[in-house]
């Protein structure tokens with residue numbers, strides 16, 4: 380075990396938190412840019428956030444979960460985490476699918492209109508809120524319960 384933050388977490392789990400902090404900053408900044416009408420920078424930031432998120436899931440989250448298997452957890456916490464994680468993974472997969480779809484749709488913005496969903500701005504708002512909630516949920520219900528409490 381080795382931890383950047385002085386917790387019981389394996390290094391990989393700490394690196395997840397670092398990656399998620401970078402992603403949160405990118406999401407908030409991308410939102411601020413689009414409010415100012417800077418579509419190009421917004422698109423680049425969202426593409427970067429999506430790629431880092433996919434990398435973090437494959438390269439860090441899943442290996443971190445395996446690295447922490449031998450960790451002792453109180454039965455009630457172990458049960459909670461066991462119930463929460465599949466939900467986290469399902470929402471995460473849907474979220475990344477939507478993020479990839481929007482990144483591809485926006486790649487040629489403002490043309491062609493053919494593949495752009497009618498309510499694409501609403502979809503982006505849903506994506507932003509769900510992404511931040513998934514991030515907060517992972518930090519609280521996975522990292523905090525397993526490695527801090």
Ligand code: HEM
Nearest residue numbers: 392395399436440443444468471472513514517518521522
């Ligand atoms: C946008 C999507 C996602 C966000 C924002 C997110 C965020 C987080 C955060 C903050 C943690 C806590 C850090 C940790 O415990 O290591 C975590 C843990 C975890 N996530 Fe995600 N996640 C997302 C998608 C996914 C997906 C798609 C999967 C798998 C299919 C996944 C699997 C896991 C697993 C297994 C853990 C526990 C790691 C551990 O045991 O330490 N996540 N996630």
